[in-house]
Amino acid sequence: MTLAPLLAAPFAIQLHALAAISAFALGAVQLAAPKGTIPHRAVGWVWVGLMLTVAASSFFVHTIRLWGPWSPIHLLSIFTLAVLPWAVWAAHRHAVDRHRRAMTGLFFGALVIAGLFTLMPGRIMHKVVFGG
Numbered sequence: 398m399t400l401a402p403l404l405a406a407p408f409a410i411q412l413h414a415l416a417a418i419s420a421f422a423l424g425a426v427q428l429a430a431p432k433g434t435i436p437h438r439a440v441g442w443v444w445v446g447l448m449l450t451v452a453a454s455s456f457f458v459h460t461i462r463l464w465g466p467w468s469p470i471h472l473l474s475i476f477t478l479a480v481l482p483w484a485v486w487a488a489h490r491h492a493v494d495r496h497r498r499a500m501t502g503l504f505f506g507a508l509v510i511a512g513l514f515t516l517m518p519g520r521i522m523h524k525v526v527f528g529g
């Protein structure tokens with residue numbers, strides 16, 4: 398493992414990866430911890446901020462160019478930006494089941510899946526984790 402490829406990457410990629418890894422760690426804690434408490438709300442807002450940073454910063458990253466400068470993963474960023482406010486709104490309305498499904502869906506469906514795709518050969522996180 399080496400951080401060198403990430404340290405040599407443009408700022409947008411560094412910010413994106415740092416926010417994504419932090420969101421993964423904090424999200425795992427949030428899913429395991431008691432729900433509806435004041436810490437759950439505080440950690441939840443930080444997690445939402447991190448996910449907004451992950452999605453927004455990705456619009457400045459263009460290493461996979463499938464449609465002009467854009468990649469299919471950018472669709473996931475748009476999806477994340479749409480679902481996040483909806484999931485927060487569900488919590489605000491005490492629609493607990495909708496809130497839980499939307500947030501766990503974002504964690505596993507966006508963060509974990511996109512995170513696993515970053516480990517594909519040739520990508521920066523592959524070099525970070527496996528070297529080379």
Ligand code: HEM
Nearest residue numbers: 417455458459460461470471474477507508511512520521
């Ligand atoms: C633990 C999770 C994640 C990590 C470690 C991560 C890391 C990275 C890195 C290092 C890149 C730069 C390109 C490369 O891989 O060489 C990248 C690109 C990108 N990521 Fe993520 N990411 C994660 C999650 C996400 C999520 C949740 C989204 C969407 C909401 C996302 C959207 C994108 C997009 C759109 C790109 C640009 C694709 C391209 O043109 O290269 N990522 N990611």
